[in-house]
Amino acid sequence: MTEGEAGCTVAVIGAGAVRWLHANVDAGIKPSTFVARARYGDYLADHLAASAAHSADSLERIHARVTAVDHVGRRVALHLDTGETLVADAAVVASGTAPGVAWAPADLQTSDRFVANPWLPGALDNLPDADVLLVGTGLTAIDGLRPITARVWKRLSAGDKQEFLRIDARTWDAHRYRMAPITAERLAVLRESGRLCQHTSEVVTAEDTGDAVRVLLSDGTVMTVGAVVNCTGPVGDATADPFLRGLLACGLARAGEVGLGLETADDGRVLGATGRRAPLWTLGALRRGSLWESTAMPEIRSQAPT
Numbered sequence: 001m002t003e004g005e006a007g008c009t010v011a012v013i014g015a016g017a018v019r020w021l022h023a024n025v026d027a028g029i030k031p032s033t034f035v036a037r038a039r040y041g042d043y044l045a046d047h048l049a050a051s052a053a054h055s056a057d058s059l060e061r062i063h064a065r066v067t068a069v070d071h072v073g074r075r076v077a078l079h080l081d082t083g084e085t086l087v088a089d090a091a092v093v094a095s096g097t098a099p100g101v102a103w104a105p106a107d108l109q110t111s112d113r114f115v116a117n118p119w120l121p122g123a124l125d126n127l128p129d130a131d132v133l134l135v136g137t138g139l140t141a142i143d144g145l146r147p148i149t150a151r152v153w154k155r156l157s158a159g160d161k162q163e164f165l166r167i168d169a170r171t172w173d174a175h176r177y178r179m180a181p182i183t184a185e186r187l188a189v190l191r192e193s194g195r196l197c198q199h200t201s202e203v204v205t206a207e208d209t210g211d212a213v214r215v216l217l218s219d220g221t222v223m224t225v226g227a228v229v230n231c232t233g234p235v236g237d238a239t240a241d242p243f244l245r246g247l248l249a250c251g252l253a254r255a256g257e258v259g260l261g262l263e264t265a266d267d268g269r270v271l272g273a274t275g276r277r278a279p280l281w282t283l284g285a286l287r288r289g290s291l292w293e294s295t296a297m298p299e300i301r302s303q304a305p306t
Contacts, residue, residue, distance in 0.1 A: 065243075067080065098237070103203060203228075
């Protein structure tokens, strides 16, 4: 999305989206209004449906997983898990990155009470009626540097980037994203009522006892909860995804600088291991190694036309 986990301000989502919101959600929406991700998703789905209706003869939707990609002359061949192979003049990898779970103890990762990816449909539907541990925070602050962060990032040395990722990346993310005022108000009420407690620490161990999870934090706190939800955000390492790992292995792509996403040219074209360029592009989170700030809607929208 754009400015945060819960939503974004109308001012940054584009004139077309604003017109749609006025017509379909609330005519009184203002540029400063925060819009939920779900509403923006509704707009995108509606826009896609309209575009598809006008392109019925040239657009085909295929619900399958791409398992491998080959560079064939000036084209690319995409092998699907259905056994089919598609040959295209160009392909765009818009898969984003997977959630990071390296922080979680092995016993927790295999537990049915661990929600590794809270963004999957229905992932939170069956949470038990008990205390829940949310690992990870973010949001709340004003984003003042976003327009120039790509230029600043490109000028940093590899060593400086590594140091930033090791020491400052989490702090940056916490101050990069703004929270919708109504969400902040609800959180304040939860804190004041004692229903929400915050700990600045790390998960040391986690044991699934059958009817709960017993978690030890680095500050010495021991918690017994009904579930643990991973809210630490996506991982930047492309090798965590089997498909991207395959692109790296066959030389069609190389890892982005300091291990973030894929290395790309200025137009988003994926750079191969030997310098060759297949007709393969990407955008969004997979360009963080080249641009750093590449996950919010304004950045993704500006990348798409190229």
